[in-house]
Amino acid sequence: MTPEKVQHLIEEGLSGAVVEVTDLQGTGDHFSAVVAWAGFESMTLVQQHQAVYDTLGEFLTREIHALQLKTRTANDASEKD
Amino acid sequence: MDLKTEIKNTIDENMVVLYMKGTKEMPMCGFSKAVVQALGEYGIPYVDVNVLEDPEIRVHLSELSNWPTIPQLFINGELVGGCDITLELHQSGELKRRLEEAEKTVLSSGE
Numbered sequence: 001m002t003p004e005k006v007q008h009l010i011e012e013g014l015s016g017a018v019v020e021v022t023d024l025q026g027t028g029d030h031f032s033a034v035v036a037w038a039g040f041e042s043m044t045l046v047q048q049h050q051a052v053y054d055t056l057g058e059f060l061t062r063e064i065h066a067l068q069l070k071t072r073t074a075n076d077a078s079e080k081d
Numbered sequence: 082m083d084l085k086t087e088i089k090n091t092i093d094e095n096m097v098v099l100y101m102k103g104t105k106e107m108p109m110c111g112f113s114k115a116v117v118q119a120l121g122e123y124g125i126p127y128v129d130v131n132v133l134e135d136p137e138i139r140v141h142l143s144e145l146s147n148w149p150t151i152p153q154l155f156i157n158g159e160l161v162g163g164c165d166i167t168l169e170l171h172q173s174g175e176l177k178r179r180l181e182e183a184e185k186t187v188l189s190s191g192e
Contacts, residue, residue, distance in 0.1 A: 049162060053148070053150075061149050067150075
């Protein structure tokens with residue numbers, strides 16, 4: 001799987017989200033993603049991650065074996081750490 | 082007792098439960114190991130369940146928790162999260178607070 005595809009899936013599932021995905025090992029199944037989305041504001045950390053996981057559906061665990069995730073609400077999306 | 086009920090009971094009846102790959106003495110995956118190391122710094126007792134022993138555990142667990150990956154950490158029956166969230170809470174000091182709070186509720190309920 002490509003980082004672009006992962007990014008596309010998340011963006012499609014969370015409309016308006018700003019998503020950055022990198023392939024951690026070049027093997028197409030371990031990714032890290034930073035997702036900034038206004039909808040996260042009303043969610044707990046667990047719910048934010050679940051919302052991202054839900055956009056990936058069956059791909060997660062089948063093709064995506066690991067996804068390191070950093071979520072941000074939209075306004076601190078500019079913050080780079 | 083079916084497996085799903087057994088998982089539910091394990092989560093509800095123990096203050097801290099970690100579903101992981103391997104055991105706390107011998108973690109079999111980097112993410113599980115990272116959570117074991119973080120928990121190790123608090124010196125609190127917790128139940129570790131090795132999902133590799135029975136692939137069915139993972140299926141039922143994910144249905145219960147709506148969380149697709151392993152490890153999964155539970156405090157007082159509530160999903161804290163996977164490796165990312167647990168480490169984020171560990172670094173921010175929130176994990177310490179939640180563990181201390183959990184210990185208080187356990188002590189006050191006279192268990």
